[in-house]
Every structure is written in C-alpha cells, then in structure tokens.
Amino acid sequence: MKTLSIDSPCPVCHAGKLLTVNWRIMHEQAKDSEYGIMLANLHHERALKAGDIYCCQHCNERWYLDSKQRMLAHISADKLPLVSAWHDQALTLSAEQYQLLAAIENCNTLDRRQAHAIPCQVTTKDGTVYPFAEVVIQRDAPVEDYRDYQLASEIAAISASPYALPKAVRHECGWAQEIRMGFAPTLLLLSNGERVTVNGISTFINLEGVDASKTQVSELPRSMVDFPKIYHFQGKIISFIASPAPK
Ligand SMILES: [Zn+2]
Structure with missing residues (x-):
C-alpha cells in the first residue's frame, strides 16, 4: 500500500x-x-x-x-499496539501515588474530569530511573504523537523529580504572552541566583548546581536586548499513561 x-x-x-x-x-x-x-x-x-x-x-x-x-x-500505525495494550489494562495507580501526584500539582485530589500531565521521577519495574518523566492521567487513549508513551503498569515507584519546575512556575510559563512570532518568554530566577529566559511551556530544568524546585518567576526586562540567555530543555520526556483514580 x-x-x-x-x-x-x-x-x-x-x-x-x-x-x-x-x-x-x-x-x-x-x-x-x-x-x-x-x-x-x-x-x-x-x-x-x-x-x-x-x-x-x-x-x-x-x-x-x-x-x-x-x-x-x-x-499513527506505530501507536496502535500501545492503544490496544492501554485498552486491555486498568492502568490505575496506588492511592499513595495519586496523592503524591496531587501534591506535586498543589491540590488535594486530582480532578477526574480533567487530563493531567504531572512531571515527576519514575522508576520502572526493570529498575530504570526516569528523572524527566511525566504521568499523564486521562480517561482517553494515548494517541498524541508528540508524546513518548509507556504504560503506567511499568511503574514501580514515583517520586518528585529534582529537575521539575514548581507548579506555579509551570503555570506562568504556559500562560506567557507571545511577544514575537513563536516567542513567549518567561524570566526565571534559578536557585543559584542566575537568570534565564524560557520560551513557552516549560517543565524541567537540567543545569549543574541548580535545584529546579526552588525556581522563581521574575519580571521580564523592558527591552529584549536585556533578556538573559534562553534556556531550552534538551532531555527526552517519557510519558506514563495512567487512568484517573477509581471513584
Ligand atoms: Zn483514509
């Protein structure tokens, strides 16, 4: 064909x-x-x-x-086996794991009606540690081509990622205004006192000597000339697809 x-x-x-x-x-x-x-x-x-x-x-x-x-x-054809495996399994997490993910999102419980993509560190059953992971909790099938999916049934343990930005910072980055075609800057003040500019949705920071969880949003300079250097996360994010917590 x-x-x-x-x-x-x-x-x-x-x-x-x-x-x-x-x-x-x-x-x-x-x-x-x-x-x-x-x-x-x-x-x-x-x-x-x-x-x-x-x-x-x-x-x-x-x-x-x-x-x-x-x-x-x-x-896409390469996602069909994943969708089939997703259908065949419950893919629910433990109550403690839902609780931990809700805590990362600064809420008591995750809204079952919404889809969530929560950055964290995942250790899989084969012992691999993914510090740049996200657990995607949604009712619907994992068909998005922009995500690199694995099933939540592979998860052995979830913990906070030392590279993940706090929820409030991620939120600000996601809502940053586009000031030029494709450029929606947020200025971040890092834990080591350095400032960087990020463009649009930002989830992880992987810089030597930087504790991403202590990142703060700072005010943008008036002129683009004064913007600090742009930080672009280079790592690969693995998305673990999970179902919403049972009622
Ligand atoms: Zn057709």
Whole structure:
C-alpha cells in the first residue's frame, strides 16, 4: 500500500496530513464539505474502554474518537499496539501515588474530569530511573504523537523529580504572552541566583548546581536586548499513561 504523507494524504480521510478534527464541526459541515465524504467512509471498528476506533474504508488508517466525542484524532500505525495494550489494562495507580501526584500539582485530589500531565521521577519495574518523566492521567487513549508513551503498569515507584519546575512556575510559563512570532518568554530566577529566559511551556530544568524546585518567576526586562540567555530543555520526556483514580 502507498505510504501516506503530507504531500500524499488519503483522498478520503486525509490521513497523512490531517491530525485531529472537531467531531461536531465535521457533522455540522458534512453537507457542504469534504467532511461528508470522510464521515461516509469512516467505519466504526471498535469501542474501547474510553472512546472509539474508526477505520477509513479507503486507506485503512485508524482514527480515535475521545470519550466526550469532541475530537477525532488520527492514530499513527506505530501507536496502535500501545492503544490496544492501554485498552486491555486498568492502568490505575496506588492511592499513595495519586496523592503524591496531587501534591506535586498543589491540590488535594486530582480532578477526574480533567487530563493531567504531572512531571515527576519514575522508576520502572526493570529498575530504570526516569528523572524527566511525566504521568499523564486521562480517561482517553494515548494517541498524541508528540508524546513518548509507556504504560503506567511499568511503574514501580514515583517520586518528585529534582529537575521539575514548581507548579506555579509551570503555570506562568504556559500562560506567557507571545511577544514575537513563536516567542513567549518567561524570566526565571534559578536557585543559584542566575537568570534565564524560557520560551513557552516549560517543565524541567537540567543545569549543574541548580535545584529546579526552588525556581522563581521574575519580571521580564523592558527591552529584549536585556533578556538573559534562553534556556531550552534538551532531555527526552517519557510519558506514563495512567487512568484517573477509581471513584
Ligand atoms: Zn483514509
């Protein structure tokens, strides 16, 4: 079969080019757009423990509809075994682990209705330590291509990561205003007294002699010329997919 790509997507479901599409808008605009052809060719293949898998009758690519029926997301072929394994397992953590993750997020309990990505250190059952990990707690399947997923059933222990930024700092970075195309700076005051600029969402700081948990947000200089050097986290973040705590 022909490989789908941005330059040569499926003519029916646009897999290869289209990553996600709003399910409601697809239905609303089905009459006067290509969404109609797409919907007519999407075959419901399988209900998962949350959400559903659809298959394009033309190209055989799979699509995932989340449990709230909001977004239809393309499932890349290499994510299909993971989605299947995710479906087959409960992937719940221990009460203590949920509690620890809630503490990292500065709350008593994690809201079950929301998705969370909580930075921490994970030790897996084979003894590997991942200091740059996050536990992703959500009802829906792990289909996002930008994340490097493993299943929460691999987890032996969770602890606070010495490289993770405090929740308040992550929050500020995530909401930083874009002042130039693709540049949304936050100025961070590090535990060693140094200042760095980070761009947009920031989770980890890995600098010699810096305790990331003591990082503070500082005021941006008026002129870009005075911005301290930009820090860009280079490490690889592993995301462990887990289910929300049982009620
Ligand atoms: Zn297709």
